[in-house]
Amino acid sequence: MKTSLSKRSLLFVITILLLTLFVTSFVSFSQTYVRNEIKIPDVSGYLTLKCDFHMHTVFSDGEVWPTVRVEEAWCEGLDAISITDHIEYQPHKKDVLKNHHRPYEIAKSKANELGIILIKGAEITRDMPPGHFNAIFLENIDPLDTENWRDAIKAANDQGAFVFWNHPGWRQVDEIPIWYDEHTDLFEKGWFQGIEVVNYYRYYPKTYQWALDKKLTILGNSDVHPPTGMDFDLAHGGHRPMTLVFAKEKSETAIKEALLNRRTAVYFNNLIIGEEKFLKLLFDESNDVINSEVTIKGKGGVNIQIHNKSDLNFELIADGENAAITVPQNLTLSPDRTVLVRISGKNEQMTGTQKIILPFRVKNLLIAPEQGLAIELNMTVHFISGEK
Amino acid sequence: MKTSLSKRSLLFVITILLLTLFVTSFVSFSQTYVRNEIKIPDVSGYLTLKCDFHMHTVFSDGEVWPTVRVEEAWCEGLDAISITDHIEYQPHKKDVLKNHHRPYEIAKSKANELGIILIKGAEITRDMPPGHFNAIFLENIDPLDTENWRDAIKAANDQGAFVFWNHPGWRQVDEIPIWYDEHTDLFEKGWFQGIEVVNYYRYYPKTYQWALDKKLTILGNSDVHPPTGMDFDLAHGGHRPMTLVFAKEKSETAIKEALLNRRTAVYFNNLIIGEEKFLKLLFDESNDVINSEVTIKGKGGVNIQIHNKSDLNFELIADGENAAITVPQNLTLSPDRTVLVRISGKNEQMTGTQKIILPFRVKNLLIAPEQGLAIELNMTVHFISGEK
Amino acid sequence: MKTSLSKRSLLFVITILLLTLFVTSFVSFSQTYVRNEIKIPDVSGYLTLKCDFHMHTVFSDGEVWPTVRVEEAWCEGLDAISITDHIEYQPHKKDVLKNHHRPYEIAKSKANELGIILIKGAEITRDMPPGHFNAIFLENIDPLDTENWRDAIKAANDQGAFVFWNHPGWRQVDEIPIWYDEHTDLFEKGWFQGIEVVNYYRYYPKTYQWALDKKLTILGNSDVHPPTGMDFDLAHGGHRPMTLVFAKEKSETAIKEALLNRRTAVYFNNLIIGEEKFLKLLFDESNDVINSEVTIKGKGGVNIQIHNKSDLNFELIADGENAAITVPQNLTLSPDRTVLVRISGKNEQMTGTQKIILPFRVKNLLIAPEQGLAIELNMTVHFISGEK
């Protein structure tokens, strides 16, 4: 009795449900934008800010309204951007009135609303040499709109701007950069402080070496013109090139101080480019060895678990030999994952306890143009004899 | 001997390899855009064209340059678009000069290059009533820029434009549309031929009923303002709302002919809205029953495999009873997948062969505001007794 | 001169590169398993351990070797499992010799190697009533293999096992569980301490109410038979049902202590089921309001950013009214994302500063069978007049 009643009421409920679902299951509620935070650890007491200091809007040859650049930055996990429309190149000027200040003015309230640091900038756009230079932290862009490029760069410096040489391989054979007398002149005057080692889809190893030799700040920027989702594969976990700034706090002032003191690294696809001291800390803060004390019996193997809590990918290769153990030739520490690393003994009779550093190098953390970071994964290994 | 030599040369090769990979594994080649074709079958000898007749650029209140709309359309698998900037609402006019023809002019060569049909259009933007109307297939937008809204709509009709009422719930309580005398007037004059049953994130069931009753062409459009990737979840397989046009060929003329003859459907999230005759064909052309002849023993079960070769999702619910078999209450035919459908006998003693239509309705193919399409999956079932 | 030389050598390098890539780009290195940690915060000084206490192998009616259960658990981010093969139901016994201890014995060394806590268990498998019961933390399974089900359950209790009633709706009409006299008897004797409110694909609200009323420990388990990847959609971010155990440390003893003291919750698809005190902490520890102090002008709006650092999904609905502000009706806090919540003023003239609790309930955190958790998102709002 009871069951049949319950069944009847159940049928009623199901009928209601189906009708209801019929109406409701296709309703979407208005979307709110979401931000994908990029997990890169802070290092040495500095915040690791994610920044892009080179991009365009319809006010020069870009294809989006300035507010879009702020919304994209927020969604993609950036902390700071600079819109750097060309001063001298304005292909849309038939339709969009020339005014160097409008991109910043238009984007500023959206930036405030979303908490994105917006830095006023512009691109000084001349033939090679000297090519293109970005000036950021500007007060007034108009004085840079002048005939002589030296005057333009000087005007930026006079305002205390941070100036850097963009995509140095531009218009060169095979995109290999050339350092001209003009660059020596600018460099000796102290008129540019930084240089792009990465721009858009390109990494310039030669430029990286210049930066190391001449103590220039390294930068990597998107130089994006269309919506970022059209140029970068955000849909499959990709990201635009960006400059990591190790700053004392999250502020425009702190970013400028860090740039002037060369506390940057470049994040480009899987690659991180920067000084050894920063890259070593990025690695160490990202990865934990879960079982750092293990026992190996003779030539047997044991699994070590390493957990990478960052969004970075670390591609390790064996580098050097250890007398007591062998390690895999290749190893990828994937973002947000724990991996098994199999190490094995070399000697059937070995006994005793050793402190061992696993001999690996990180192929994609570049402390010099072609030099991966050597790392130190410390283990305590107890060896017991494998013989019966 | 030979082995050791081979090993030495192998080591050499590996060294070269590692050095080489070191340099090369981070190089990316310049990206070329890719197009994601949307697999929806052609029906009844008509091509199924994917179209979006409502979108904006920086020339009214949109946030992208007109060429972006063409590139987005190409990447997202569309065949035709119309840029329909507001005639009367130009919030960027301080920076972007007012000229109703520029979006079309700027986008046209990119459209030609990519094979996207670009239709000249504009949005007549007035208070409710009568609200907003799109006019497409225009020759000249300027005559529509006039004080009286009746004059504007007439001017569109005078040019032979196709005119439709946009987002009819706009500014109404709970977005529920109201049909005013003004609409009756326009309708009786034949001054609008279509109506949006879907706009952006919203489906208007009431509007769908009006369209059925009054023989208006149904449309579903994006009305997108920012880059489409910011408004629609393209990264996870989402798509903008679009109008499916069943056209005699892929041309602007054929699209107009189809719109005038009400050969459209609307594709919105998982939902397809349209006339039974078209939706039935879309279902039939998309799905194949792989084993349509099966044997059931008594009350035993058997698996039927159904392959959906389209990009559409079909959500089936059991609808009605069959005397001989039971079917699952719910069943999803996922895009590009084959699924198992378990059917079972109802009677242990049953014998003989029957033609059976599986009693399903497709919840998300709407042939009326709240009515899913009834389908006919035909089976031949051989029943054999389940008794020993 | 120099350039052409450089170009020639570049061509040479490119040739080498292409040849090399030709050979190497298709090589894959042997895969190492990766573990996907599930980010759920620890609460109240307890570790939140992810556990599954119900699964099968080829030793009863499962389809995998016991070691697979350990490897799956490791890859899926679990901390502890119990293999609970049926004692009385051994459909593979023609091929696989009956021995209740072998699943544990075979899996144990793999569990040690990977750091998975493996708890010895078995499923007492009888008709309803009383249905199936799992006994875990067993010393010896053999005494449970006895004719009378009361003897079997008593034998488990005699060993100090933790005993729980599995999938209580099994074999009932519409899977709605019935509490029989047999259950009263067992309950009054204290012979079972827990009950599954979730098993496989099913949530039993009625069972959840019983657990609340009778102070039974709630559990949610997979009851998986094939490889887990065939039953659960791991490929798209899905997970098996699991029991969250709030334990004093990561050990078998601590898990038992927590189970006996009812410190558990159930994680099933998007749903978390459990006591208010735990769920409230899970929510609070997972989410940060980034800008908890905002200014609203008149009826204007402001965006609040909420960052969810866990892997859980929180589905909020507005619940109750606030006199000063309106909030969105629906809001999803997605895993590992920051979302914008738009709140608006209600009164154009309002001024002053208020502490406001945003009126939301979390639909998918169930503190009772159909009751979502009320939460307290605290804001400080400065109101300024919207009038000129």
Next chain:
Amino acid sequence: MKTSLSKRSLLFVITILLLTLFVTSFVSFSQTYVRNEIKIPDVSGYLTLKCDFHMHTVFSDGEVWPTVRVEEAWCEGLDAISITDHIEYQPHKKDVLKNHHRPYEIAKSKANELGIILIKGAEITRDMPPGHFNAIFLENIDPLDTENWRDAIKAANDQGAFVFWNHPGWRQVDEIPIWYDEHTDLFEKGWFQGIEVVNYYRYYPKTYQWALDKKLTILGNSDVHPPTGMDFDLAHGGHRPMTLVFAKEKSETAIKEALLNRRTAVYFNNLIIGEEKFLKLLFDESNDVINSEVTIKGKGGVNIQIHNKSDLNFELIADGENAAITVPQNLTLSPDRTVLVRISGKNEQMTGTQKIILPFRVKNLLIAPEQGLAIELNMTVHFISGEK
């Protein structure tokens, strides 16, 4: 009035909805398995069957029940499999009774139900030389369970089995295969007809050359032991290695005929290995040039659209020069996508119409161990002068 009524009833509906959704939104219906068809075109009037002829179960050293192998094959889009448990190696024999026929017997009804062709097979498992050989299309496995390996291989041939040498690099230095006198002996007797050029994670180029020289049938198989989802990255679009069999129909007999007549190719990660005649057809049937007639003005560029309708990835590199146009150095034709290929004129004054074959080679279609397939993408190009 009316509106307020409508609003009240709307509130009622919303209340019902929310209550209803509360209960229902977490219900999952029992999962049905889905099959991911692999789109590889049929060629030359043959069906392209996807087959895996090498895998293990708990009956030797595998970790799954035989039915799992059938279900996996169905879900992963395969047409035919052979379970080939080791005859001489039975590490689970303490628990699983030795019986060479049980894997086939147990799996057969599931194979019939799902339409998977199940071929009876076994692995003859001996030290190197001669190593391991699979025998498939066996009638009776027992005669192969004999002391002398020559007797075992002869017994297989006596039954008309198809016999192939597995993973020929097994137990060799750096996995480089060695052809021993024992292999010459077997080969000259005609006792093996095929050879694995791919096994699990490994491609053996040297073996591929042997197969070309000696007219052996090439095979690529998974040799999987755990659930396939643990060894292959199915979650991210990966697939197990498989043998493509070009068969006259979908039947066991037709597969055997094709194997004996060497109509196979190997599909391994991105790589397809096989005879030029088959690979050329696979490429041609997969790809369509959408606009094969274009106009180039002087040194200007034009976009060609190529649509790849298969699930294969084609990695093209420029190969050779064309006097009139330049093509990109690299080009990837992604599965189910249309890509843009930019070609440019070389000569500002060029005029007239030419038939042009775009000079590309497909890096990942291997017609010899290190030789990519040359393809012929035919274009008609109209050149018009670029001078004013």
